[in-house]
Amino acid sequence: MALELSLASASASPPAGWLAPPPPLAPPGKEQQVAGVGILLQISMLVLSFVLGHVLRRHRFYYLPEASASLLIGLVVGGLANISNTETNTRTWFNFHEEFFFLFLLPPIIFQSGFSLSPKPFFANFGAIVTFAILGTFIASVVTGVLVYLGGLTFLMYKLPLVECLMFGALISATDPVTVLSIFQELGSDVNLYALVFGESVLNDAMAISLYRTMSSVRSHAAAGENFFMMILQFLETFVGSMSSGVGVGFISALLFKYAGLDVDNLQNLECCLFVLFPYFSYMLAEGLGLSGIVSILFTGMVMKHYTFSNLSDNSQRFVSAFFHLLSSLAETxxxxxxxxxxxxxxxxxxxxxxxxxxxxxxxxxxxxxxxxCAYLVNMSRPEHRRIPLKHQKALWFSGLRGAMAFALALQSVHELPEGHGKTIFTTTTAIVVLTVLLIGGSTGTMLEALDVVGDENTSIENYEDNNGYMPPTYEEGTSSGGGLRMKLKQFHKSTTSFTALDKNYLTPFFTSQTDDDDDDFSEQPQNRRVQFYDQ
Structure with missing residues (x-):
């Protein structure tokens, strides 16, 4: 009897090293049906989101902006699918894949961000934008990471290693103020405030990704303390290299379209195809070189708008503007x-x-x-009439929503960090994203009215017409305090004027065939990535 039992147990249990056979594959017709259902559900949610967003904007209901409505639609449908007996194959169509996000959804959004920048208010506030986006993001990342680390040491919260805390600080510092910007333009806020928020958000994503990847690399190789200077060097190498790559591709495209003679009617299709391919060429080139594709495609968008765009025919200009706006709006929603x-x-x-x-x-x-x-540093370099007022600083502070970039990086951290650490960071980021998009996004209109920044007088880009936004202010007033630092900041502000002169006298004539009268056309492009659907 014992022998029979042992034989039975031996036959029931597989031998060592034996692999279970894979589950049987679904018939090809069934797989196509599942794929069709998944795609149909995605298209239905997109249609519902656009229609609902249009209705909300038409009735000026600012308590539920478009981004919040899209997020809620996804939450509701996902919750229903989670509690129902939805097939696993259908649910896999909605898994958030970081590769899909970074390779297909994010590039058109980032390119449109750089492509839609109005040069006059952007370069008029260039020093402030760079300060907020580069130095400010670094400060926010370090402060967040250090506070989270100290909170773990004092047993206020779950304890994480310092490098992982800095990784969390970097990913959560990526802001996505799409909702705020949409309401800014709808209600008519100050153009300087709009340029600051928009410019910071454009450069902030690239900075946050570079910081996160740098911290991740430090964690995977050695202790952070032994590689601090290498970490700074690696970050600068990644950021500067990516920026140079993007600018270089943009300049090459400008020269190609200037001298290739494509701006004729029978070559319009070829002209548009080449223009559309250059941004992805820039992105993939940077990724292939081990750099940041996001930084590269951002600067490619800025250079292509400023130089390449004017070398296109009129029909091609209209097409590529509409195409990238359509692509980014679909991707963003x-x-x-x-x-x-x-x-x-x-x-x-x-x-x-x-x-x-x-x-x-x-x-x-x-x-x-x-x-x-950062506002204090910027105001030290500006005269009294150009300083950032306190109410604008409060609006900037309020505009720090967290969105898809932070979510994607947090999901990536689940695979890079130990299971408990990655899951904790992902859950925390998820809660912060939902909270900021729904609560802060819904209260933006009330915030603007409370801070009295709605309908400010300086709402028109024409205010930059007289000096093109670049005229260096006079600094005779108020130079007695903080002399050394103040003078250095002022000198940096004046360098913007020098670059503008270089651009106007040398770069623009070399890379474009436009006249001075064409310069103003760039400022007419809408700035907001979403609100352009509703320009009237």
Whole structure:
């Protein structure tokens, strides 16, 4: 009897090293049906999001902006799919894949950000934008990471290693103020404030990704303390190399379209195809070189708008403007739906509620340190009439929503960090994204009215016409305090004027065939990535 039992157990248990056979594949017809259902559901949510966003904007209901509506649609549909008996194959169509996000959804959004920048208000505030986006993002990342680390040491929250805290600080410092910008333009806020928020958000994403990848590389190789200077060098190498790559591709495209003679009617199709391919060429070139494709495609967009765009025929200009705006709007709406669906479907670690609570407080503090310290530095270099007022600083502080970039980096951290650490960071980021998009996005209109920045007098780009936004102000007033630092900041401000003269006298004639009268055409392009659907 014992022998029979042993033989039976031996036959029931597979031998060592034996692999279970893979589950049987679904018939090809069934797979196509599942794919069709998944794509149909995605298209339906996109249609619903656009229609709902249009209705909300038409009735000026600012408590539920378009981005918030798209996120809610994804959350609701994902929640229903999660509690229902939806097939696993269908649900996999909605899994948030970081590769899909970074390779297909993010590039058109970032390129359109650089491509739609109006040069006059942007370069008039260039020093302030760079200060907020580069120095400010670095400050916010470090302050957040250090506070989270100290919170773990004092047992206020779940303890993480310092490098992982800095990784969290970098990814959560990526802002996405799409909702705020949409309402800014709808209600008519100050053009300088709009340029600051928009310019910071454009460069901020690139900076946050570079910081996150640098911290991740430091963590994977050695202790952070032994490689601090290498970390700074690596970050500068990545950022400067990516920027140079993007600018170089943009200049090459400008020369190609200037001398290739493509701006004739029978070559319009070829002209548009080449123009559309250059941004992705820039992105993939940077990624292939181990640099940041996001930084590269951003600067490619800025250079192509300023130089290449004027070398196109009129019909091609209209087409590429509409095409990239359409592509970025679809990608942006889909990202929020995609994100909401995945938030509802993913497994979350809610065991560390204290980590979420204190992280939100630390992020608010870090954002305040970022905005008010950078505004102080900027105001030191500006005359009285050009300083950033306190109400604009408060609006900047309020505009620090977290969105798809932070979510994608957090999802990436799940695979890079130990299971408990990655899950905690992902759950915290998810809670922060939902909270900021729904609550802060919905209260933006009330905030603008409370701060009295709605309908400011300086709402027109024509205010830059007289001096093109670049005229260096006089500095005779108020130079007695903070002399050394103040003079250095003023000198940096004057360098913007020098670059403008270089651009006007040498770069523009070399890379374009436009006349001086064409310069103003660039400023007429709408700045906001979403609100252009509703320009009337």
């Amino acid at each position: 889909f990202v929020f739906i995609y994100m909401g669906f995945d938030i509802a479907m993913e497994e979350h670690s809610w065991s560390h509620v204290g980590f979420i609570f204190f992280s939100i407080i630390f992020i608010v503090v870090a954002r305040a340190v970022n905005v008010f310290s």
